Amino acid sequence: GLRLRPERAATPWVGCQLEAQAGGLQVSRLERDAPAQQAGLTVGDELLALDGERLRSSEDWERLLSRGQPDGERELLWVRDGMVRRSSLWPGPPAVLRWVLEADPAADPGTAERRAAWLRLGPP
Numbered sequence: 001g002l003r004l005r006p007e008r009a010a011t012p013w014v015g016c017q018l019e020a021q022a023g024g025l026q027v028s029r030l031e032r033d034a035p036a037q038q039a040g041l042t043v044g045d046e047l048l049a050l051d052g053e054r055l056r057s058s059e060d061w062e063r064l065l066s067r068g069q070p071d072g073e074r075e076l077l078w079v080r081d082g083m084v085r086r087s088s089l090w091p092g093p094p095a096v097l098r099w100v101l102e103a104d105p106a107a108d109p110g111t112a113e114r115r116a117a118w119l120r121l122g123p124p
Contacts, residue, residue: 001107001115005100011065012091016041018058024048025055039076039089048084049077065091 015034018025025047030037047055050064051074065074074089103115 001104001111002101003104005102006096007098007100008094009097011062011094013093013095014065014089014091018047018061020057021046023056025058025061035090035092039087040085041076041078041087042080044080046079047076048079049075050089051075052077 013034014036015031016027016036017029019028020026027036027041027043027045027047030041030043047061049055050061051067053060053064055061055064072090074091076087076089078085078087103112107115
């Protein structure tokens with residue numbers, strides 16, 4: 001009579017954290033083997049554009065990541081050591097932020113009664 005439901009992030013998963021810097025975004029953390037690392041990014045790289053659109057804030061990043069196909073190729077423009085670089089980014093599906101345990105609305109009445117007794121929700 002219970003079901004486990006994932007609550008997912010609003011944007012596709014790329015496996016990096018960004019920090020706002022003067023005029024742009026800088027990679028502050030990377031997850032191993034994440035799409036961002038596979039695209040060639042390292043900590044300290046400055047992100048310039050995603051799919052040809054300038055990135056100036058975390059909000060720009062999230063908005064542009066949310067657009068388009070969640071599992072499609074994205075073009076990323078970034079800077080390392082003064083050199084502008086271009087690479088393909090293949091975001092993964094949105095990450096699970098947390099799991100929610102909830103009553104299954106499709107459960108039959110007998111199951112709902114057993115669940116209530118198990119959780120001591122019914123009369124003593």
